[in-house]
Amino acid sequence: MKIDFVLNGEAVSMDVRPDRRLLDFIREDLHLTGSKEGCGQGECGACTVILDGKAVHACLIMTGQLQGRELLTIEGLRKNGELDIIQKAFIKKSAVQCGFCTAGMIMSAKALLMENPHPTEDEIKRAIAGNICRCGGYREIRNAIRSAAYDQEV
Amino acid sequence: MSVKAYFQPSCREGLQEALAKMGAESKIVAGGTDFMVKHRTAPRDYREILSLSCMREMSLIQERSDKCTISIGAMATHSEIASDPLIRTHFPALAMACNQVGSVQIRNRGTIGGNLANASAAGDLIPVLYLLGASIEIFDKEGNLRTIPVEELILQPGRTNLRQQEVIWAILLPLTDCNSYFVKLGARKEVTIADISMCMLWKTEGGRFTSVKSMIGAVDGKPIEPVQIYKDFIGKRMEEVHLPLIAKKLQAMITEIRLQRKTSSRLRLTDAEKLYKERAIKGVFYDLMTGIGF
Numbered sequence: 194m195k196i197d198f199v200l201n202g203e204a205v206s207m208d209v210r211p212d213r214r215l216l217d218f219i220r221e222d223l224h225l226t227g228s229k230e231g232c233g234q235g236e237c238g239a240c241t242v243i244l245d246g247k248a249v250h251a252c253l254i255m256t257g258q259l260q261g262r263e264l265l266t267i268e269g270l271r272k273n274g275e276l277d278i279i280q281k282a283f284i285k286k287s288a289v290q291c292g293f294c295t296a297g298m299i300m301s302a303k304a305l306l307m308e309n310p311h312p313t314e315d316e317i318k319r320a321i322a323g324n325i326c327r328c329g330g331y332r333e334i335r336n337a338i339r340s341a342a343y344d345q346e347v
Numbered sequence: 348m349s350v351k352a353y354f355q356p357s358c359r360e361g362l363q364e365a366l367a368k369m370g371a372e373s374k375i376v377a378g379g380t381d382f383m384v385k386h387r388t389a390p391r392d393y394r395e396i397l398s399l400s401c402m403r404e405m406s407l408i409q410e411r412s413d414k415c416t417i418s419i420g421a422m423a424t425h426s427e428i429a430s431d432p433l434i435r436t437h438f439p440a441l442a443m444a445c446n447q448v449g450s451v452q453i454r455n456r457g458t459i460g461g462n463l464a465n466a467s468a469a470g471d472l473i474p475v476l477y478l479l480g481a482s483i484e485i486f487d488k489e490g491n492l493r494t495i496p497v498e499e500l501i502l503q504p505g506r507t508n509l510r511q512q513e514v515i516w517a518i519l520l521p522l523t524d525c526n527s528y529f530v531k532l533g534a535r536k537e538v539t540i541a542d543i544s545m546c547m548l549w550k551t552e553g554g555r556f557t558s559v560k561s562m563i564g565a566v567d568g569k570p571i572e573p574v575q576i577y578k579d580f581i582g583k584r585m586e587e588v589h590l591p592l593i594a595k596k597l598q599a600m601i602t603e604i605r606l607q608r609k610t611s612s613r614l615r616l617t618d619a620e621k622l623y624k625e626r627a628i629k630g631v632f633y634d635l636m637t638g639i640g641f
Contacts, residue, residue, distance in 0.1 A: 194353060211353040212396055214383070234384050235453055236538070247426065247455040253383040254456070255376070257353055258400040301451065322537040323450020 198259040201269030211257025216240045218256040219266060227267035227296045231325070238324030241297035241304075242266050248304035248320075267296040270303065279303055279341040288337035290328035298324050302338045311342055351394045357401040359490060365397045366488035366512045373397065375514055377422060377461035380453050397514075405460070405516065408433055415522050418484070421460025421515040425472075426451075428459060438520060440527035440546045444475045447531050450538045460515040463497075468504040469541045473497075474564030475529055477572070478546050479520050485509065486516035494519065504568045525550045525558060530634045532627055541565040543624055543631045547639060549580070556580040556588075563597070566624050567604050573597055585641055594629040601625035 194211045197204070200223070209218065216233075219225050219242065231239035233252045240251040243265040270277035279302050282288070289295050298321060305312055305320035312320065317338050326334060354365035369375065372394035376382050399405060405422035408431045417433055428434050429446040448454055448462075448471050462472045463483065481497040487510070497518075500507050509515065529546040533539030544564040550557050559580040562570045576593045602625045612621075 211355070211398075212350045233387055235380055235449070238450065238452060241452055244455075248452050249455050250380075250452045253378075253380050253453075255379060255383075255396075255398065257355055258379070258398055260355060260401060304451070319537070320451055323452045 194257055196257065196260045198261065199263040201265060209256045209259075211255060213256045214252060215242075215254040215256050215259065216251035219251055225266050225268045228300075229293055229296060231293065231297075236323075236325070237294075238297040238301065238321075239294055241300040241324065243300055243304050243307075246304070246307060248301050248323075250323075265300075265303075267300060270299070277303065279306065279338070282337040282341040282344075283334070286333055286337040286340055288330060288333040290326075290330050294324060294326040294328075294330075298326065298334055302341065305338070306342055312338075314339075317342075350392075350396045353396050353398065355398040355401050357403070359404070359486075362399075362402060362486065362514070363488050363490050366486075366514065368395055369397060369488075369512045370394065371511070373511070375399065375464075377458040377464070378424060378456040379461075380449070380457040381461060381465045381467075399460075399514070411519070417520045417522060418517045419459055419520070420517050421463075422458050423460075425449075425454035425457050425459070425462075429454065437522055438475075438479055438527060440478060440529040440548070441472065441475050441520075443529040444471045444531070444544070444546070447471065447529075447537075453538075459518055463500060463518070464507055464509065464515055466501045466503075466505055466507050468568050469544075469565040471531065471541055471544060471564070473501065474544055474562040474570035475527075475546050476518065476520075477570045478527065478548050478560060478562040479523070482519040483515055484517040484519060485513050487514075488512040492516060501569055523548070525560075526639070528635060528638045530631055530638055532631050532634075543627055545628075545631050545635050547635060549639065554584050555582055557582075563600075563628070566601055566628070571600070571604070573600055575600070588641070590633065590636060590641070594632050597628045597632055598625050601628050 195208050197206045219228050229239040231237035235250045235253045241248050242251045245262050279299050301321050301324050317335055356362040356365050374393045375397045377399050399422050405420040407420045408423055411418050425445040425448045429442045435442045462470050476497045482494045483497055483500050484492050484494050502508055525548045527548045531541045531544040533542055546562055548560040559577045561573055564570045576596055579593050
């Protein structure tokens with residue numbers, strides 16, 4: 194099935210297997226392996242991407258449902274070789290340990306800050322409630338998101 | 348999964364055509380948050396899949412021309428409903444229920460139509476839709492719309508009386524001058540399946556309750572209505588309502604459900620776990636009362 198969608202800012206037209214899981218399409222067909230599979234059941238958030246400006250689990254979407262929509266993956270955050278402010282904050286604030294949850298965490302944070310540039314602490318917690326960090330790095334992750342939102346320079 | 352045909356209509360005519368092709372090996376997918384999980388744990392080879400993803404008309408939330416009904420398109424997501432001004436104003440309990448489903452990512456995809464069609468005993472929106480006297484508009488392959496009360500849609504957990512070539516089109520809610528509230532208890536604070544949910548619809552005049560309705564979800568296959576507690580509210584001011592007495596009645600109601608159960612749980616439950624809900628209902632009730640201003 195042919196679908197038209199926007200991928201990381203660029204209009205794309207591709208022939209896809211519509212019932213293929215979006216996460217598999219992203220990782221194996223588009224070769225964008227930043228998004229991870231942690232559970233495949235919409236619990237861990239490691240596969241979080243942004244669809245039409247909203248954070249979603251790529252493991253729960255069929256590729257055909259991309260039709261007419263805008264997809265942003267972790268790879269799409271870097272602009273002209275420069276990391277997004279959230280990515281820089283994660284590095285600066287030591288919010289990356291094993292790194293497996295990181296892409297999903299950053300995408301959830303990105304979706305939050307796109308809609309709400311100055312979130313409260315509760316809003317930050319809520320935004321990442323669907324992302325699990327097995328290393329337990331939640332405090333540093335929250336620090337990084339707060340820093341990206343509020344610090345003049347990261 | 349490798350389907351023979353994948354339909355993704357964007358208009359009514361296309362939807363009718365696709366519905367006409369639905370058979371015993373077909374699946375209609377709304378947001379996909381239940382379907383994709385089930386499909387992973389128990390995969391089936393569907394011949395046809397109908398995705399409602401491009402049916403924009405089915406996402407609308409609006410006042411109907413009769414001026415006394417709000418309609419919510421079946422494809423409206425939990426996020427959209429939770430943030431919609433019409434819903435927040437007129438049906439706060441529904442906005443609250445939608446706001447507590449899963450995580451942000453789930454709420455951005457899961458839909459009200461899907462929540463209903465999935466008919467889980469723990470489905471968060473279902474008790475609220477019973478509370479608000481919802482009707483369900485159903486669209487068929489001929490383009491006809493029929494409307495049934497929500498109580499008639501769900502037969503038992505996991506089963507609705509939707510026919511093969513039909514789809515939930517919209518949920519209709521009669522406008523009310525009553526206020527409403529929803530609370531949910533789960534294993535954790537967020538991203539949790541409901542163990543008990545409770546909601547209330549009420550009106551006061553001169554500080555006294557003149558109208559009360561409540562529904563309790565996730566304690567039985569379908570939501571239950573604790574009618575026996577209404578008289579403990581009507582005509583009383585908040586400070587005159589005897590909360591401990593009402594909590595005891597609710598506990599007795601849940602105990603009765605447990606005793607009436609003909610089949611035991613598939614899970615190996617300890618005695619404490621078996622009694623969990625009839626004990627926890629009291630706390631849920633108090634949370635609800637705190638929420639409505641007690």
